Amino acid sequence: MPRGRTREFDIERALDQAIDVFWRQGYEATSIADLTAAMGINPPSLYAAFGNKRQLFDRAVDKYIHCRSDYLKRAVAEPTGREAARTMLMGVVEGATLDGHPTGCLLLQGGLACADENLSVQEELTDRREQTRKAMQLRFDQAVADGDFPPSTDTAKLARYYATVATGLNVQAASGVPREELVETVELAMAAFPGT
Structure with missing residues (x-):
């Protein structure tokens, strides 16, 4: 069975960057473009790793609470x-x-x-x-x-x-x-x- 492409970014670091963007701008004001720019990834990579914006936000909140x-x-x-x-x-x-x-x-x-x-x-x-x-x-x-x-x-x-x-x-x-x-x-x- 062929394997998919290897993820080329650190998922935890990207999640930390997403936390900062949501924290500074709030959920509503944050766009996918804001997130991908901060995370250093493209939209398909974001969607593949995290799902949609809300799913990424939920993971960001979970990590924030766990760390804080x-x-x-x-x-x-x-x-x-x-x-x-x-x-x-x-x-x-x-x-x-x-x-x-x-x-x-x-x-x-x-x-x-x-x-x-x-x-x-x-x-x-x-x-x-x-x-x-x-x-x-x-x-x-x-x-x-x-x-x-x-x-x-x-x-x-x-x-x-x-x-x-x-x-x-x-x-x-x-x-x-x-x-x-x-x-x-x-x-x-x-x-x-x-x-x-």
Whole structure:
């Protein structure tokens, strides 16, 4: 059986380039021409390796989450709920201000300004961001069970508050706010922590 042509590009490197394009421009504003130029490949190679634009975007988001979710794992492993919240927020600051990458968050920037036919992109990204809030709520629930938080703690509201702060940090980073100011915001958010 004859074999097809050998792929002449590094698929992981090409995927990294696609992540950056989607992150900078968002799903809607990114064209196949933008992607192939950044990835250094032609359209047939893109389609053969990744499928259509949406399939490439989904793979890019999966890789982005896989590579950027260490902060959340570290956060939920912290010994106290307070430390978990701080680690999560500082992880957001780190990820939103990495040298050599766009600022902010692909899960926010990627879904901005989608037309009606692409609303599923926004919905998918919202669902992905919601996973952080859910993970933090579970960690806060554990803090209540461990006696770290009072039994009256509304862990859903607390998780929503810190998820909202995290979203704001990403928006501010994308707007050019320097890392030092974002860290100051984290410290203010931690000063509002229950029992502080």
